[in-house]
Amino acid sequence: MKRFTCIVMIISVFYSLSCFSKGNFDGHEHGKIQLEVAYDKNLGTILLKAPMDTIFSFENVPKSDNEKKLFSDVKKRWEENPFQFFMLDPSLNCKTMNTEFRQNIDKEDKVVKHSQLEAKFDFKCEKNLAATRMKISLKKEFKKIKEISLEVFGKSIQKLTLTHDSDDISL
Numbered sequence: 218m219k220r221f222t223c224i225v226m227i228i229s230v231f232y233s234l235s236c237f238s239k240g241n242f243d244g245h246e247h248g249k250i251q252l253e254v255a256y257d258k259n260l261g262t263i264l265l266k267a268p269m270d271t272i273f274s275f276e277n278v279p280k281s282d283n284e285k286k287l288f289s290d291v292k293k294r295w296e297e298n299p300f301q302f303f304m305l306d307p308s309l310n311c312k313t314m315n316t317e318f319r320q321n322i323d324k325e326d327k328v329v330k331h332s333q334l335e336a337k338f339d340f341k342c343e344k345n346l347a348a349t350r351m352k353i354s355l356k357k358e359f360k361k362i363k364e365i366s367l368e369v370f371g372k373s374i375q376k377l378t379l380t381h382d383s384d385d386i387s388l
């Protein structure tokens with residue numbers, strides 16, 4: 218229930234960061250990512266939380282040129298066109314409003330043991346999103362993802378576990 222309140226707040230306060238995690242990530246499970254999709258009529262928000270290792274194969278702060286490039290490449294894709302990972306019906310004509318993409322590290326750790334990628338974006342469409350479809354293709358892009366735990370807050374609340382390279386869901 219707490220998460221539901223949180224996601225509703227994201228819908229109404231688009232710049233809210235309060236749903237990003239604080240604290241340590243000892244409990245996070247590599248290979249499993251969490252995804253929340255919320256919408257209210259034609260406005261939507263998508264929030265992704267993933268162990269850094271599952272997306273980038275490292276959890277430290279990017280140090281080598283290769284690590285820095287990997288991180289900035291995915292960040293750029295997320296910021297420029299997050300719909301490449303979450304495909305919607307083109308007739309909805311959805312546009313990104315703002316995006317966030319960051320590595321969340323447990324600051325109390327002297328040595329970074331675990332860290333998370335936390336990314337979100339808000340979007341606005343010309344039509345109502347209810348009962349439209351969304352194709353989620355994160356697993357196809359990031360091979361270390363084994364399972365996506367998805368929650369949709371819209372016309373109804375859905376909890377789904379996605380395990381295919383590409384999953385087509387109904388909003």
Ligand SMILES: [Zn+2]
Nearest residue numbers: 268276331332
């Ligand atoms: Zn970890």
